[in-house]
Amino acid sequence: MQPDDKHRRATIHDVARAAGVSAATVSKVLRGVKTVRAENAERVHKAVSELDYRMDPVASGLRGEQRRIIGAVVPDLESPFFGKLVTELESLAEAAGYHMIVASSRENEAREADLAARMNDWRVAGCILVPVRSERGPGAEKLLDFGMTAVLVDRVSADERFDTVSADNHEASASVADLLIGQQGHKHILLHGATRISKAIRNRLAGFGERARTLDPGVVIDELLSDEQLETQRAAIRSYFDGQVDGHRPTAIFSLSQHSTLLVLSEIRRMGLKIPEDVALVGFDDADWMQTTWPSITAVAQPVSAIAERALAALLARVEGEHTGFPVQYLEPCTLLVRQSAGQTETERPRRSGRSG
Known part of the structure; x- marks a missing residue:
């Protein structure tokens, strides 16, 4: 040269x-x-x-050789869950001889569709998409329009067009109802979500509600869901509690995401309520800080590694022609980690709260 x-x-x-x-x-x-x-x-x-x-992977792909690039589009790269998911996917892809292009839709469906189109421009061999809303969002539609090989992950249900991989949100949330209602006897529970559009959140609501009413048809379940800005959501939590007559406040809260758990925890402390004496708290999506804060937070742990492994394996099976059959829905089981915020130590068996009624 x-x-x-x-x-x-x-x-x-x-x-x-x-x-x-x-x-x-x-x-x-x-x-x-x-x-x-x-x-x-x-x-x-x-x-x-x-x-x-x-x-040059793009040039080699255009010459007709097998393309070794995989795309991944997730809603938020700052989220611990999606950050870990992307890290796992990238490591698995590299071990399989592929490179990965990663982009964030920033929780915007128009950007999600645009990124799907960009992945097509890159001539990726396949794409893993975590949609903003669900498997029926514009990103998935764009992938279908371009005839791209893809697997949809996390905020999805079964789909007749693409393989889907997600945590078993429905069953995991049912296990929270088993703990709070079946074992601890709570009669009034608040379900809090920091978004209302995600399919995963809707599945968690349904899983908890269906099991709760089977366990106790008279249980009172309030829902507080919002897509508003942080301060608006904080104010909504305070307003909700201010509107509850003494003696009729919820005795337990199930927060439906890690962001929701942070919001609820901060507002409970701001209002001077004690966990778990005044209100028990269970969150969906475990994190390191939940284990180290006091009291430690009972949480549903999502199988991020298993989801990543399943998603990449399903995608490569399609890309490499090993699987050409009908789309498959994969549900990965979650784990409920019982800690102090549910009113018991980690070593205790779940017990009735004594605050029921």
Whole structure:
């Protein structure tokens, strides 16, 4: 490469010239083909190192070779859940010989659709989409329009067009009802959600409500759901409690996301209520801070690693032609981690609250 070209990205032809072989031979070596003579392969690897050559995955895909890029679109990269999901997906993809392009829809459905279109422009081999709303959102529709191979994750139910992977939100929330109503005997419970549009949130509401009314048809369940800004949601929680007549406040709260748990916890403390003496608290989606705060927070732990493994395996099975059948819904089981905020220590068996009625 000439000195004045030192900032130009090396091409496969530069590597071929430096190694004294054909570009086709360089391609074979980089793809791991074992029929290349050992001395030629050694010269290619040396030239690759000296020229700092990196294969252009888009160009190789356009030449008709198998594309080794996977796209991932998630609602929020700052979320601990989605951050861990992306990290797991990226590691698994790289172990399988793929690279991953990651983008955030920022909880905006129009941007979600635009990102799906961009993934098509990149000619990705497949895409993993966590929709803003559900499997019927614009992102999924755009993937379908382009005929892209995709798996939908988290905020989804069964779909006849794409494989779907999510935590078993319905059953996990039913287990919270088993704890708060079936075992502890709470009669008045608040369900709090920091969003009302997510399919996952709706599944959690349904799972808890159906089990709760089976356990106790007379249980009072209030719902406080909002997509408003932080301060508006804080005010709504305070207003809700101010409107409850003494003796008729909820004795337990089930917060339907990690963000919701933070909001509820901060407002409970701001109002001077004690956990669990005045109100028990259970959150959906565990986090490190829930284990270290006092009292520690009872939470549903989502199987993030299992979701990532299942999603990538399902996608690659489609991409590589190993699975061509009907779309499959995969539900990964969650774990309810009982801690101090539910009115018992982690080592105690769930017991009746004594605050029921």
